[in-house]
Amino acid sequence: MRTVRDIIPNALSLSRIPLGMAFLLLYSTSEAWRFWSALAVAMLALLTDIADGRLARRWKVTSDAGALIDGLGDKAFYVAVYLVIAANHAAESLLLWALIFREVALYALRTIDGNRSQNTKQLRWASLAYAFVIRMYFLYFVLAGWFSVTQRPVPFPIGYGFLFGYVAAIFGYIGLVKLAQQITERSGLRG
Known part of the structure; x- marks a missing residue:
């Protein structure tokens, strides 16, 4: 039976997908509140990236599927940042x-x-x-x-x-x- 500990690391990894979309929608240097909001989203994504693997290792719930899900979350956020950079540079x-x-x-x-x-x-x-x-x-x-x-x-x-x-x-x-x-x-x- 799956426990909450089995789910949390993968949920943190998957959270970077909507966080990437939020970053993409929010980022702007013409409105300060949007810039700071996007920066807060990026910091949250970084925290989830740090926490997912650490929690999985601590709780001994690592798996190949979890590693792929972590990579998917990373790539979703990276691509959002790349698209924002392309739009601005x-x-x-x-x-x-x-x-x-x-x-x-x-x-x-x-x-x-x-x-x-x-x-x-x-x-x-x-x-x-x-x-x-x-x-x-x-x-x-x-x-x-x-x-x-x-x-x-x-x-x-x-x-x-x-x-x-x-x-x-x-x-x-x-x-x-x-x-x-x-x-x-x-x-x-x-x-």
């Missing part, structure tokens, strides 16, 4: 397309990965590097939005924060290629 559209495609391709590979737990352990370094750098990219975007909302000039270093997106893409695609290699090697598809 059209020059980054190609980068954002590459980041969105990476999310879709990674999720597809993970669903067909018959050796998911071993591959996840071996590629954890790439996942952690990507997660750190993509969050720095998101932070740059939030800081740029804050300067816009408060009508302050953007300091020199923050103007180059978009480079975090390119570094994230590099780590993301390294991990994606390595995962694809491992899957094809283990499945015998490689000649």
